[in-house]
Amino acid sequence: MTVLLRAVRVARRFGSVAALAPTDVDLASGEIVALVGPNGAGKSTLLAVLAGALEPSEGTIDAQVRVGWVPQRPAHYARLSARENLELFARFEGVRDPAAAAGGLLERFSLPTEPRPSGELSVGNRQRLNVALSLLAEPRVLLLDEPTAALDPGQRRRVWDVVGALRDEGGAVCFATQNLEELEHADRVLVLLDGHVVDATPEEVFR
Amino acid sequence: MLVRKDLTVLRRSPLLLGALLAYPVVIALLVGLVAGYASSKPRVAFVDEDDVPPVVDIAGHSFHVQTIIDQVARNVTLVRMDAAEASCELASGKVVATITVPQGFVDALETTSESPSLVLRTGTGAVAPRVTEQVQALVYQLNRKLQNVFITANLRFVRLLLQGGGGSFLGHSFTVIGLGRTEQLLAGMPRSKRVQAIEHFVADAKVGLAQTGTALQATAHPIELRQPKANGRSWVLSAQVQSYGIALTVTFLALLLAAGATAAERDEGTVARLRRGLLSAWRLVAAKTALAAVVGVVLGLAIAIVFGIVVEAGGVAGGEPWVRLPLLVVGVALGAAAVGAAGVALGAVAREGRTASLLAVLVVLPVVFLGLVPRGAFAFAWWLSELLPFAHAVRFISAALYDASPWRTLGIETLWLVGIGAVLAGLARLSMRTLSA
Numbered sequence: 001m002t003v004l005l006r007a008v009r010v011a012r013r014f015g016s017v018a019a020l021a022p023t024d025v026d027l028a029s030g031e032i033v034a035l036v037g038p039n040g041a042g043k044s045t046l047l048a049v050l051a052g053a054l055e056p057s058e059g060t061i062d063a064q065v066r067v068g069w070v071p072q073r074p075a076h077y078a079r080l081s082a083r084e085n086l087e088l089f090a091r092f093e094g095v096r097d098p099a100a101a102a103g104g105l106l107e108r109f110s111l112p113t114e115p116r117p118s119g120e121l122s123v124g125n126r127q128r129l130n131v132a133l134s135l136l137a138e139p140r141v142l143l144l145d146e147p148t149a150a151l152d153p154g155q156r157r158r159v160w161d162v163v164g165a166l167r168d169e170g171g172a173v174c175f176a177t178q179n180l181e182e183l184e185h186a187d188r189v190l191v192l193l194d195g196h197v198v199d200a201t202p203e204e205v206f207r
Numbered sequence: 208m209l210v211r212k213d214l215t216v217l218r219r220s221p222l223l224l225g226a227l228l229a230y231p232v233v234i235a236l237l238v239g240l241v242a243g244y245a246s247s248k249p250r251v252a253f254v255d256e257d258d259v260p261p262v263v264d265i266a267g268h269s270f271h272v273q274t275i276i277d278q279v280a281r282n283v284t285l286v287r288m289d290a291a292e293a294s295c296e297l298a299s300g301k302v303v304a305t306i307t308v309p310q311g312f313v314d315a316l317e318t319t320s321e322s323p324s325l326v327l328r329t330g331t332g333a334v335a336p337r338v339t340e341q342v343q344a345l346v347y348q349l350n351r352k353l354q355n356v357f358i359t360a361n362l363r364f365v366r367l368l369l370q371g372g373g374g375s376f377l378g379h380s381f382t383v384i385g386l387g388r389t390e391q392l393l394a395g396m397p398r399s400k401r402v403q404a405i406e407h408f409v410a411d412a413k414v415g416l417a418q419t420g421t422a423l424q425a426t427a428h429p430i431e432l433r434q435p436k437a438n439g440r441s442w443v444l445s446a447q448v449q450s451y452g453i454a455l456t457v458t459f460l461a462l463l464l465a466a467g468a469t470a471a472e473r474d475e476g477t478v479a480r481l482r483r484g485l486l487s488a489w490r491l492v493a494a495k496t497a498l499a500a501v502v503g504v505v506l507g508l509a510i511a512i513v514f515g516i517v518v519e520a521g522g523v524a525g526g527e528p529w530v531r532l533p534l535l536v537v538g539v540a541l542g543a544a545a546v547g548a549a550g551v552a553l554g555a556v557a558r559e560g561r562t563a564s565l566l567a568v569l570v571v572l573p574v575v576f577l578g579l580v581p582r583g584a585f586a587f588a589w590w591l592s593e594l595l596p597f598a599h600a601v602r603f604i605s606a607a608l609y610d611a612s613p614w615r616t617l618g619i620e621t622l623w624l625v626g627i628g629a630v631l632a633g634l635a636r637l638s639m640r641t642l643s644a
Binding site: 048051052054055067069073074075076077078079080088089091092093117133173175191 | 481484526640
């Protein structure tokens, strides 16, 4: 299997606090990796570092393909509509036809098309917009931070469909979760505890 | 793209947009009011305890007192009232000064036996020094006119001594034979050494007295101040007020807007998305700085235009030089951009919208007050203000609007603003690490 994203001894400190100890991660083509651990374990930090949203304090990251990132908290402009957010970020991503890309994702995620500020959307719609934004550049690696936390069962299924489709197309997915039932979607599980990858089962760290 | 997004967001924030639209109008109206007050005539009480007639006869010359009063009234509004009322109005601030003509003023003037006095009382307001200067100028003008009258009267006496004839002084009439007639009388007398000595004295006295007129004029005005009229704009208080008004507004809003817009990127979580290779830290700083500059220019222009309309409608002196508006745009853009860069740094450090707004308000006040410190008052504060954009923006705007030859000042202040802006942009770039962490 081809490694699409490789992180070597990546670590992140916030002042004197070590949020993530030096960690090695490989994401290979055609696999889904689950990242589990209790609150404050370092899951969001690791995903943000892998996504390039946070500079690592040490270590290196080598990504051969485009990487999409779904942060834990929806990240979009509240005063712009869903379409405007998608079109704006499509332009930032260098997408050739931002309007078409935005239209496609609006339809795929059943997002409201009226010019209503996205800050006024429901929590579920905002989270779906958050996921849609990460797919604008058609990434081969997708990093999702608790993507289904605010979604109803139907919407969750849609997210897992997206994840499954990407794996089937040869991409790689890494998602963080605290919901052990979601591990059924994963091919591999990484367990994080206090910023370290530990050799334990998910059940053991949540006990 | 990010600037356009920020402007769209601004347009969709009705409260903020309303405040931004109302702000320049309110500031311009206030500036117009202050400028109007600054160039309006101060109200001065005129207490005439001597019932001064319109024309006074001094040494045989008619002296038009009313004309002099009219001259003063060009600079101040003279209101006739009695002493008690004047005192009351001065105490309450309704008049800024009282000028009293005491009893016996005209008698003293007519007899020329002693110098008559005018009594000036001023309040403690800011206009009092201006009134004092104007009354001092009035007394100076009066003295000059009186000197001419007295010199003319004295020269009449000199002519009497030379030619002989009748005259009067302090109500007493007299007749003198004069030096010319004396010379004739001496010629008819038997020659002797005494007569010859008197003839020499008379001849010398005639020559000496003939020069008296020139000598009197010269001693009355040893040095005369002439003020040739210069072309160009006048530096009036209204111009200063307008420059400070625009610079203050732009500084305040540019700092607040840039700090708020930068912190909002973190509040909404979008900075992390952008910093994933979509937008460099420099471009983010540039976008927020440009936002501050664009809004600053719009607001600065709005203030200038509303101010111009207000002063033209009110006939205020030192009004709006419309042809200089393009220069104003350059100054406001440079000032707003430099302040905006500081705002970006603040917003990045604050990391949260409300904290950024509070921090911006706390920072902008000392920056503005430092800019108001004169060089001689407190050197350290003045030098500190030189390192901040506000003082340079004020000087640029002042020169752009009101200097007859502004180019040197504009060049220097442009360099200052660009330099300070570059340093602040560098600081903003450094603080971006904090924002995306």
